[in-house]
Amino acid sequence: xxxxxxxxxxxxxxxxxxxxxxxxxxxxxxxxxxxxxxxxxxxxxxxxxxxxxxxxxxxxxxxxxxxxxxxxxxxxxxxxxxxxxxxxxxxxxxxxxxxxxxxxxxxxxxxxxxxxxxxxxxxxxxxxxxxxxxxxxxxxxxxxxxxxxxxxxxxxxxxxxxxxxxxxxxxxxxxxxxxxxxxxxxxxxxxxxxxxxxxxxxxxxxxxxxxxxxxxxxxxxxxxxxxxxxxxxxxxxxxxxxxxxxxxxxxxxxxxxxxxxxxxxxxxxxxxxxxxxxxxxxxxxxxxxxxxxxxxxx
Numbered sequence: 154x155x156x157x158x159x160x161x162x163x164x165x166x167x168x169x170x171x172x173x174x175x176x177x178x179x180x181x182x183x184x185x186x187x188x189x190x191x192x193x194x195x196x197x198x199x200x201x202x203x204x205x206x207x208x209x210x211x212x213x214x215x216x217x218x219x220x221x222x223x224x225x226x227x228x229x230x231x232x233x234x235x236x237x238x239x240x241x242x243x244x245x246x247x248x249x250x251x252x253x254x255x256x257x258x259x260x261x262x263x264x265x266x267x268x269x270x271x272x273x274x275x276x277x278x279x280x281x282x283x284x285x286x287x288x289x290x291x292x293x294x295x296x297x298x299x300x301x302x303x304x305x306x307x308x309x310x311x312x313x314x315x316x317x318x319x320x321x322x323x324x325x326x327x328x329x330x331x332x333x334x335x336x337x338x339x340x341x342x343x344x345x346x347x348x349x350x351x352x353x354x355x356x357x358x359x360x361x362x363x364x365x366x367x368x369x370x371x372x373x374x375x376x377x378x379x380x381x382x383x384x385x386x387x388x389x390x391x392x393x394x395x396x397x398x399x400x401x402x403x404x405x406x407x408x409x410x411x412x413x414x415x416x417x418x419x420x421x422x423x424x425x426x427x428x429x430x431x432x433x434x435x436x437x438x439x440x441x442x443x444x445x446x447x448x449x450x451x
Contacts, residue, residue, distance in 0.1 A: 185233075189245075192263035193256070198244035199264060200236045203229030207273040208443070209261060210236045211281030213303075213430065214356055215335040217243025217342065220278070220430050227436035232274070232443070237264060239284065241352045246344040252355040254364075258287035262295055274443055276300035278430045280356075290369045299377040300439050303385055303426050306398065307365035310391040322357035324350035370398040376415040378442045380435060382424030389420060417442055 184200040191197075200218055202225050210228070212220045218236025221228070228234045239257050241247035250256060261284060265273060275296050277285030282304035289296040305311050311319075327350035330336055340346040377399050381392045396402050399416035406413040419438050421429065429435055 190264045190267040192260050192267060194248045194250070195240060195245060195260060197240075197260055197264055198238040199268075201268075202234045202236070203232055205232040207233045207235055207265075207268075207270050209265065209273050209275045209285075210234060211239065211261065211275070211277035211284050212236070212242065213279035213281055214360075215242070215339070215352070216281075217338060219243065219338065219342075223431040224433060224436035227433065227440065231440075235264075235268070235273075237261060239281070241348070241355060243339075244342050244344065247348055247351060247355070252359045254283045254287040254359075255291065257284045258291050261285075261288045262292040265295055271295075272297045274298040274300070276302065276439060277304070278302040279304055279426070286366060286369070289373060289375070290366075293375075296375060298443055299373070299375055300380065300442065301377065301395075302380045302435065303382065303387065303429055305387050305391055306367060306370050306395050308363050310387055310395075312386055312388060315386045319357075319360040322353060322360055324354040324357075327353050367398060370395065373399060374415075376417075376442075378417040378419065378439065380419045380421065380429070380438060382426060382429045383420050383422050384425045385429070386426040392418060392420060 184202050185204070186201040187199070189196040189198055198218075208228060210218065210221050212218055217238045221234075221236060225234060225236070238245040240250075240252055240260065261275075265271075272295055275285045275288060275298075277283065277300070279302070282301040285296075285299060286301060286304075286306075289299050309316070330353070331340075331349075336349060339349055339352070343349075379392060379395055379399070381387060381389070383389070385392075393402065396416060396418040400414040401416035401418055403414070404412050421432065421434050421438065424432055424434070
Protein backbone atom coordinates (compact mmCIF):
# COMPACT_ATOMS: atom_id res chain seq x y z
CA UNK A 154 0.00 0.00 0.00
CA UNK A 155 1.36 3.41 -0.87
CA UNK A 156 2.37 5.92 1.77
CA UNK A 157 -0.28 8.38 0.60
CA UNK A 158 -3.07 5.94 1.41
CA UNK A 159 -1.92 5.95 5.04
CA UNK A 160 -1.68 9.70 5.27
CA UNK A 161 -5.15 10.42 3.94
CA UNK A 162 -6.76 8.19 6.56
CA UNK A 163 -5.86 10.86 9.08
CA UNK A 164 -9.03 12.78 8.43
CA UNK A 165 -11.05 10.01 10.00
CA UNK A 166 -9.07 10.37 13.17
CA UNK A 167 -5.92 8.53 12.19
CA UNK A 168 -3.36 11.30 12.50
CA UNK A 169 -0.43 9.59 10.84
CA UNK A 170 1.37 12.83 10.06
CA UNK A 171 0.75 14.38 13.47
CA UNK A 172 3.27 16.17 15.65
CA UNK A 173 5.78 13.74 17.15
CA UNK A 174 6.41 16.16 19.96
CA UNK A 175 2.78 16.12 21.07
CA UNK A 176 2.76 12.35 21.25
CA UNK A 177 6.07 12.00 23.05
CA UNK A 178 5.19 14.15 26.04
CA UNK A 179 4.09 12.08 29.02
CA UNK A 180 1.12 13.96 30.42
CA UNK A 181 0.97 11.75 33.50
CA UNK A 182 3.90 13.71 34.96
CA UNK A 183 1.68 16.74 35.45
CA UNK A 184 -1.62 15.03 36.08
CA UNK A 185 -3.44 15.58 39.35
CA UNK A 186 -4.67 12.00 39.15
CA UNK A 187 -4.31 9.00 36.85
CA UNK A 188 -6.26 5.79 36.97
CA UNK A 189 -8.23 3.01 35.35
CA UNK A 190 -12.01 2.91 35.52
CA UNK A 191 -13.74 -0.48 35.25
CA UNK A 192 -16.45 0.31 32.69
CA UNK A 193 -18.36 -2.01 30.35
CA UNK A 194 -15.68 -4.70 30.58
CA UNK A 195 -12.84 -2.24 29.90
CA UNK A 196 -10.19 -0.85 32.20
CA UNK A 197 -10.46 2.66 30.79
CA UNK A 198 -7.38 4.80 31.38
CA UNK A 199 -7.83 8.46 32.28
CA UNK A 200 -5.85 11.42 33.56
CA UNK A 201 -7.10 14.49 35.43
CA UNK A 202 -5.34 17.84 35.04
CA UNK A 203 -6.27 20.99 36.92
CA UNK A 204 -9.27 21.72 39.10
CA UNK A 205 -12.71 23.18 38.58
CA UNK A 206 -15.56 22.26 36.27
CA UNK A 207 -14.91 19.05 34.29
CA UNK A 208 -13.88 19.06 30.63
CA UNK A 209 -13.64 15.59 29.06
CA UNK A 210 -11.17 15.37 26.15
CA UNK A 211 -11.48 12.63 23.53
CA UNK A 212 -8.55 11.93 21.18
CA UNK A 213 -8.36 10.99 17.52
CA UNK A 214 -7.97 7.53 16.04
CA UNK A 215 -4.73 5.67 16.77
CA UNK A 216 -3.93 8.38 19.30
CA UNK A 217 -4.35 8.75 23.05
CA UNK A 218 -4.98 11.44 25.61
CA UNK A 219 -1.35 12.45 25.14
CA UNK A 220 -2.36 14.06 21.86
CA UNK A 221 -3.52 17.09 23.83
CA UNK A 222 -0.23 17.46 25.74
CA UNK A 223 0.72 20.77 24.17
CA UNK A 224 -2.57 22.50 24.95
CA UNK A 225 -3.43 20.81 28.25
CA UNK A 226 -1.84 23.59 30.34
CA UNK A 227 -4.16 26.10 28.65
CA UNK A 228 -7.27 23.93 28.88
CA UNK A 229 -6.67 22.96 32.51
CA UNK A 230 -5.80 26.45 33.71
CA UNK A 231 -9.35 27.10 34.92
CA UNK A 232 -11.04 23.72 34.72
CA UNK A 233 -10.57 20.02 35.44
CA UNK A 234 -9.41 18.55 32.13
CA UNK A 235 -9.93 14.79 31.90
CA UNK A 236 -8.18 12.92 29.10
CA UNK A 237 -9.41 9.46 28.17
CA UNK A 238 -7.73 6.63 26.25
CA UNK A 239 -10.59 5.08 24.28
CA UNK A 240 -11.05 1.35 23.63
CA UNK A 241 -7.82 -0.30 22.39
CA UNK A 242 -6.02 3.05 22.33
CA UNK A 243 -3.13 4.25 24.45
CA UNK A 244 -3.07 2.65 27.88
CA UNK A 245 -6.54 1.11 27.55
CA UNK A 246 -6.34 -2.54 26.54
CA UNK A 247 -8.80 -3.91 24.00
CA UNK A 248 -11.63 -6.30 24.80
CA UNK A 249 -13.62 -8.74 22.68
CA UNK A 250 -16.11 -6.36 21.12
CA UNK A 251 -16.24 -4.38 17.87
CA UNK A 252 -15.15 -0.76 17.89
CA UNK A 253 -18.18 1.51 17.58
CA UNK A 254 -18.93 5.15 18.25
CA UNK A 255 -21.92 4.16 20.36
CA UNK A 256 -20.10 1.75 22.66
CA UNK A 257 -17.23 4.20 23.15
CA UNK A 258 -19.78 6.91 23.98
CA UNK A 259 -21.25 4.62 26.62
CA UNK A 260 -17.73 4.11 28.00
CA UNK A 261 -17.31 7.87 28.37
CA UNK A 262 -20.63 8.16 30.20
CA UNK A 263 -19.69 5.27 32.49
CA UNK A 264 -16.35 6.93 33.24
CA UNK A 265 -18.12 10.15 34.20
CA UNK A 266 -20.34 8.19 36.58
CA UNK A 267 -17.28 6.44 38.02
CA UNK A 268 -15.71 9.84 38.71
CA UNK A 269 -18.91 11.22 40.22
CA UNK A 270 -19.47 13.68 37.37
CA UNK A 271 -23.12 14.51 36.70
CA UNK A 272 -22.51 16.89 33.81
CA UNK A 273 -19.46 18.10 31.94
CA UNK A 274 -18.10 19.96 28.97
CA UNK A 275 -16.96 17.50 26.30
CA UNK A 276 -14.47 18.11 23.50
CA UNK A 277 -13.53 15.55 20.88
CA UNK A 278 -11.12 15.63 17.96
CA UNK A 279 -11.74 13.65 14.75
CA UNK A 280 -12.66 10.10 15.83
CA UNK A 281 -13.06 11.44 19.36
CA UNK A 282 -15.44 14.11 18.06
CA UNK A 283 -17.64 11.36 16.70
CA UNK A 284 -17.59 9.73 20.13
CA UNK A 285 -18.37 13.08 21.75
CA UNK A 286 -21.34 13.61 19.45
CA UNK A 287 -22.72 10.13 20.16
CA UNK A 288 -22.20 10.72 23.89
CA UNK A 289 -24.32 13.87 23.64
CA UNK A 290 -27.09 12.03 21.80
CA UNK A 291 -27.11 8.93 24.00
CA UNK A 292 -26.45 10.64 27.34
CA UNK A 293 -27.97 14.08 26.91
CA UNK A 294 -28.00 14.94 30.61
CA UNK A 295 -24.25 14.42 30.88
CA UNK A 296 -23.04 16.98 28.34
CA UNK A 297 -23.36 20.67 29.24
CA UNK A 298 -21.32 22.12 26.36
CA UNK A 299 -19.95 20.34 23.31
CA UNK A 300 -16.90 21.04 21.15
CA UNK A 301 -16.38 19.03 17.95
CA UNK A 302 -13.02 19.46 16.24
CA UNK A 303 -12.28 18.35 12.66
CA UNK A 304 -15.03 15.84 12.05
CA UNK A 305 -17.95 15.22 9.68
CA UNK A 306 -21.60 14.59 10.52
CA UNK A 307 -21.83 12.04 7.71
CA UNK A 308 -19.28 9.78 6.11
CA UNK A 309 -19.26 11.42 2.70
CA UNK A 310 -18.50 14.75 4.36
CA UNK A 311 -14.78 13.91 4.15
CA UNK A 312 -12.80 14.71 1.00
CA UNK A 313 -12.88 11.82 -1.54
CA UNK A 314 -9.17 11.08 -1.15
CA UNK A 315 -9.70 10.72 2.59
CA UNK A 316 -12.49 8.21 2.06
CA UNK A 317 -10.22 6.27 -0.29
CA UNK A 318 -7.61 6.08 2.44
CA UNK A 319 -10.15 4.93 5.01
CA UNK A 320 -11.04 1.99 2.80
CA UNK A 321 -7.47 0.69 3.00
CA UNK A 322 -6.95 0.72 6.75
CA UNK A 323 -6.55 -2.75 8.26
CA UNK A 324 -4.27 -5.30 9.85
CA UNK A 325 -2.37 -5.71 6.59
CA UNK A 326 -0.94 -2.23 7.03
CA UNK A 327 0.45 -2.94 10.51
CA UNK A 328 4.05 -3.66 9.57
CA UNK A 329 4.50 -0.76 7.16
CA UNK A 330 3.00 1.64 9.70
CA UNK A 331 5.58 0.89 12.37
CA UNK A 332 7.56 3.95 11.30
CA UNK A 333 4.70 6.33 12.09
CA UNK A 334 4.39 8.48 15.23
CA UNK A 335 1.17 6.59 15.94
CA UNK A 336 2.91 3.25 16.33
CA UNK A 337 5.82 4.75 18.22
CA UNK A 338 3.44 6.09 20.83
CA UNK A 339 1.35 2.90 20.88
CA UNK A 340 4.39 0.65 21.37
CA UNK A 341 5.56 2.85 24.22
CA UNK A 342 2.35 2.95 26.30
CA UNK A 343 -0.02 0.17 25.19
CA UNK A 344 -0.53 -2.73 27.63
CA UNK A 345 -0.09 -5.16 24.71
CA UNK A 346 1.89 -3.59 21.85
CA UNK A 347 1.48 -6.81 19.86
CA UNK A 348 -2.22 -5.90 19.48
CA UNK A 349 -1.34 -3.16 16.96
CA UNK A 350 -2.73 -5.17 13.99
CA UNK A 351 -5.95 -5.80 15.93
CA UNK A 352 -6.40 -2.08 16.53
CA UNK A 353 -5.90 -1.35 12.84
CA UNK A 354 -8.36 -4.07 11.88
CA UNK A 355 -11.06 -2.80 14.22
CA UNK A 356 -10.62 0.86 13.38
CA UNK A 357 -10.58 -0.01 9.68
CA UNK A 358 -13.97 -1.69 10.04
CA UNK A 359 -15.32 1.36 11.84
CA UNK A 360 -14.04 3.76 9.17
CA UNK A 361 -15.65 1.78 6.36
CA UNK A 362 -19.13 1.90 7.90
CA UNK A 363 -21.50 4.43 6.43
CA UNK A 364 -23.16 6.93 8.75
CA UNK A 365 -25.30 10.05 8.58
CA UNK A 366 -26.04 11.82 11.86
CA UNK A 367 -27.96 14.73 10.34
CA UNK A 368 -31.12 14.15 12.36
CA UNK A 369 -29.22 13.67 15.60
CA UNK A 370 -27.21 16.84 15.04
CA UNK A 371 -30.38 18.82 14.40
CA UNK A 372 -31.78 17.60 17.73
CA UNK A 373 -28.86 18.92 19.82
CA UNK A 374 -29.99 21.83 22.00
CA UNK A 375 -26.91 22.49 24.12
CA UNK A 376 -24.29 25.12 23.21
CA UNK A 377 -22.04 23.51 20.60
CA UNK A 378 -18.89 24.73 18.89
CA UNK A 379 -17.52 23.32 15.63
CA UNK A 380 -13.83 23.89 14.94
CA UNK A 381 -12.00 23.20 11.68
CA UNK A 382 -8.71 24.19 10.09
CA UNK A 383 -8.89 26.13 6.84
CA UNK A 384 -6.83 23.32 5.28
CA UNK A 385 -8.69 20.50 7.03
CA UNK A 386 -9.71 17.09 5.69
CA UNK A 387 -13.33 18.24 5.57
CA UNK A 388 -14.46 20.85 3.00
CA UNK A 389 -15.56 24.22 4.42
CA UNK A 390 -18.92 23.68 2.73
CA UNK A 391 -19.52 20.66 4.96
CA UNK A 392 -18.53 22.67 8.02
CA UNK A 393 -21.18 25.26 7.13
CA UNK A 394 -23.81 22.54 6.60
CA UNK A 395 -22.90 21.13 10.01
CA UNK A 396 -23.30 24.61 11.54
CA UNK A 397 -26.69 25.08 9.90
CA UNK A 398 -27.95 21.74 11.24
CA UNK A 399 -27.13 23.04 14.72
CA UNK A 400 -29.25 26.12 14.07
CA UNK A 401 -26.45 28.49 13.15
CA UNK A 402 -26.22 30.71 10.10
CA UNK A 403 -29.97 31.06 9.69
CA UNK A 404 -30.23 34.83 10.01
CA UNK A 405 -28.50 38.01 11.01
CA UNK A 406 -27.52 37.98 14.68
CA UNK A 407 -28.96 41.43 15.28
CA UNK A 408 -27.41 44.56 16.77
CA UNK A 409 -28.17 43.25 20.26
CA UNK A 410 -27.14 39.66 19.54
CA UNK A 411 -30.66 38.36 20.03
CA UNK A 412 -30.50 36.39 16.79
CA UNK A 413 -27.37 34.46 17.71
CA UNK A 414 -27.87 30.71 18.12
CA UNK A 415 -26.03 28.68 20.79
CA UNK A 416 -23.99 27.09 18.00
CA UNK A 417 -20.58 28.44 17.04
CA UNK A 418 -18.39 27.81 14.00
CA UNK A 419 -14.66 28.51 13.96
CA UNK A 420 -12.43 27.94 10.94
CA UNK A 421 -8.89 28.51 12.12
CA UNK A 422 -6.31 29.87 9.67
CA UNK A 423 -3.23 27.95 8.67
CA UNK A 424 -4.22 24.71 10.37
CA UNK A 425 -4.71 21.20 8.98
CA UNK A 426 -6.28 18.04 10.30
CA UNK A 427 -2.83 16.96 11.42
CA UNK A 428 -1.85 19.86 13.65
CA UNK A 429 -5.06 21.49 14.84
CA UNK A 430 -5.30 19.35 17.99
CA UNK A 431 -2.01 20.72 19.34
CA UNK A 432 -2.53 24.36 18.34
CA UNK A 433 -2.67 27.09 21.02
CA UNK A 434 -5.18 28.81 18.73
CA UNK A 435 -7.53 25.86 19.19
CA UNK A 436 -7.11 26.08 22.96
CA UNK A 437 -7.81 29.81 23.12
CA UNK A 438 -10.80 29.51 20.79
CA UNK A 439 -12.34 26.67 22.76
CA UNK A 440 -11.64 28.26 26.15
CA UNK A 441 -13.39 31.48 25.09
CA UNK A 442 -16.44 29.47 24.06
CA UNK A 443 -16.51 27.40 27.23
CA UNK A 444 -16.07 30.45 29.46
CA UNK A 445 -18.83 32.44 27.76
CA UNK A 446 -22.40 32.44 29.02
CA UNK A 447 -24.35 30.97 26.12
CA UNK A 448 -27.94 31.14 25.03
CA UNK A 449 -29.69 27.80 25.39
CA UNK A 450 -32.42 27.93 22.77
CA UNK A 451 -32.21 27.73 18.99
